[in-house]
Amino acid sequence: MEIRLKNVSCEELQKINLLIPSQKLIAVTGENTSCLFEILTMKKPVTGFIYHDGKRILLKDRYLYQEKIAFLSSQISFPSHISTVQEYFHYWILQYHLSCHNETKKIEDAIHLVGLPKAVLTFPLSILSHSEMKLLQIASVLLLNPEVFLLDNPFANFDSKSTKQLMRLFSKMKEKYGKTFLFSTDDCELIYQYADDVILLKKGTVLLHGSVEEVYSNSFLLEKENISIPQVISFVNYVKKTKNIQLDAYKDIRDLIKDIYRKVS
Amino acid sequence: MKTILDVRDLSYQSLFSHCTFSLIENQVTVLVGPNRSGKTVLSKILSGLIPTKEMIFFENKSLDSIDSREKQKNFFFLFQDASFPFRFFRVQEELSFYFSYVKLQEEEIQEVLEKVKKQFGLTPLLKKNPNELTLFQKIRLYFALAVILKPKIFLLDHVFEMVSPQEKEILYRDIYFLKQEKMTIFITSSKLEHALVGDKVLILHQGNILLEGSPFEVLKEDGILNKIGLDLPFFVDLSVKLQYYNLVDTIYLTQEKLVNALWKSD
Numbered sequence: 054m055e056i057r058l059k060n061v062s063c064e065e066l067q068k069i070n071l072l073i074p075s076q077k078l079i080a081v082t083g084e085n086t087s088c089l090f091e092i093l094t095m096k097k098p099v100t101g102f103i104y105h106d107g108k109r110i111l112l113k114d115r116y117l118y119q120e121k122i123a124f125l126s127s128q129i130s131f132p133s134h135i136s137t138v139q140e141y142f143h144y145w146i147l148q149y150h151l152s153c154h155n156e157t158k159k160i161e162d163a164i165h166l167v168g169l170p171k172a173v174l175t176f177p178l179s180i181l182s183h184s185e186m187k188l189l190q191i192a193s194v195l196l197l198n199p200e201v202f203l204l205d206n207p208f209a210n211f212d213s214k215s216t217k218q219l220m221r222l223f224s225k226m227k228e229k230y231g232k233t234f235l236f237s238t239d240d241c242e243l244i245y246q247y248a249d250d251v252i253l254l255k256k257g258t259v260l261l262h263g264s265v266e267e268v269y270s271n272s273f274l275l276e277k278e279n280i281s282i283p284q285v286i287s288f289v290n291y292v293k294k295t296k297n298i299q300l301d302a303y304k305d306i307r308d309l310i311k312d313i314y315r316k317v318s
Numbered sequence: 319m320k321t322i323l324d325v326r327d328l329s330y331q332s333l334f335s336h337c338t339f340s341l342i343e344n345q346v347t348v349l350v351g352p353n354r355s356g357k358t359v360l361s362k363i364l365s366g367l368i369p370t371k372e373m374i375f376f377e378n379k380s381l382d383s384i385d386s387r388e389k390q391k392n393f394f395f396l397f398q399d400a401s402f403p404f405r406f407f408r409v410q411e412e413l414s415f416y417f418s419y420v421k422l423q424e425e426e427i428q429e430v431l432e433k434v435k436k437q438f439g440l441t442p443l444l445k446k447n448p449n450e451l452t453l454f455q456k457i458r459l460y461f462a463l464a465v466i467l468k469p470k471i472f473l474l475d476h477v478f479e480m481v482s483p484q485e486k487e488i489l490y491r492d493i494y495f496l497k498q499e500k501m502t503i504f505i506t507s508s509k510l511e512h513a514l515v516g517d518k519v520l521i522l523h524q525g526n527i528l529l530e531g532s533p534f535e536v537l538k539e540d541g542i543l544n545k546i547g548l549d550l551p552f553f554v555d556l557s558v559k560l561q562y563y564n565l566v567d568t569i570y571l572t573q574e575k576l577v578n579a580l581w582k583s584d
Binding site for chain 1: 574
């Protein structure tokens with residue numbers, strides 16, 4: 054599902070014009086990223102126009118689209134009466150009126166997709182580690198099966214391997230099922246490594262939007278606005294500036310090393 | 319180089335088995351481990367929240383033999399979302415209240431208050447409700463309370479992970495300030511980039527300390543670290559690998575030196 058925002062304004066963001074294509078991994082970074090997510094889930098009253106696949110959507114009709122767009126908060130909180138993981142999923146399915154044929158299998162699949170063992174279903178929530186709770190949260194959003202996922206800073210706590218595994222999962226879902234993932238983060242290394250596109254918000258507006266390569270090539274603007282750039286790009290720029298040698302900003306460090314090898318005198 | 323906290327042969331549930339390491343007084347020790355390796359559980363064990371018997375020793379006394387009064391004086395901890403509620407409705411009052419835990423003269427109180435307000439950017443926040451501050455501001459308020467309380471050990475569990483890169487740089491500088499206040503600091507993280515702020519780095523894997531040493535000594539072992547699920551920060555990774563492939567003769571720690579070594583200065 055392609056989402057277009059035309060001249061959308063609210064308190065924190067003004068005159069937002071964005072085309073969010075479908076089937077992409079899109080990073081959202083900068084200021085007021087949660088606000089953008091609130092606009093996309095239509096939780097926030099705004100001026101301007103919102104289109105889904107070219108069709109204009111009115112705020113009063115948003116309930117028709119709740120199933121197509123799912124939001125995952127950065128906060129982790131479970132209702133106090135829920136004790137085990139399994140209880141949590143059942144609660145989630147009932148509370149959100151999810152159409153879930155073959156509930157048990159769907160839950161097991163969701164658990165498996167995020168890399169948790171099946172045994173976790175009987176665990177009490179209290180013994181889960183922070184990262185396990187986050188994976189649980191992500192699994193529950195997968196159950197909603199929306200077209201668009203909005204994830205608020207999901208990778209903050211994960212080690213490199215877990216981040217990689219999740220990104221691989223999202224990538225597969227993008228390719229196989231046409232899903233769109235928007236995730237907010239401060240980590241520009243992560244953005245450069247894994248995202249297709251990036252939306253950069255600053256001073257209440259969209260400063261830059263495009264592929265990660267395009268956006269991060271605007272060194273002058275990014276430096277002026279004091280926005281962090283991926284270290285590999287910073288390194289490549291430094292080498293160009295001091296030694297007048299142009300390296301390519303490879304995402305895999307081994308390719309960068311091969312490039313250095315070719316260009317070392 | 320005195321040891322202030324000793325972990326001797328720690329075994330706990332299925333998480334830790336004969337785990338041994340120590341914290342050197344007044345040093346910053348960073349413990350990095352993959353997810354689910356037990357970092358938060360370890361922080362809770364070291365601060366006495368999870369009781370153990372004859373396995374954790376503070377100044378050579380077993381933690382289970384130390385009464386809570388002494389623990390309150392000597393240990394201070396901050397867990398990742400800083401969600402433990404502050405008691406007062408204004409930052410100013412929370413700060414003043416902590417002075418009641420220590421015995422200081424009026425002039426000393428004013429001196430310390432000015433010092434923490436300046437270092438941790440609290441002046442514009444004094445009239446705000448501490449529970450309504452941003453995470454970054456809350457962390458800095460905790461740092462200020464630590465300076466007032468002056469515990470010997472300050473445990474920080476996953477504190478750098480939810481702040482922006484710019485905020486993180488500021489917190490790193492705060493850590494050096496806390497070190498100058500003669501605290502011993504223990505930090506846990508799941509990301510190797512945080513190891514750079516430490517004097518000593520410990521790598522936790524499957525219940526044991528896999529690697530131990532200065533950040534430089536530990537980060538060199540990129541093969542081992544990658545295998546357990548931890549990636550090196552870009553620049554260190556580049557330096558280590560360039561040295562490994564013999565493109566440079568040693569591991570350079572600054573961009574300038576590395577680039578000059580690769581392309582000899584003309």
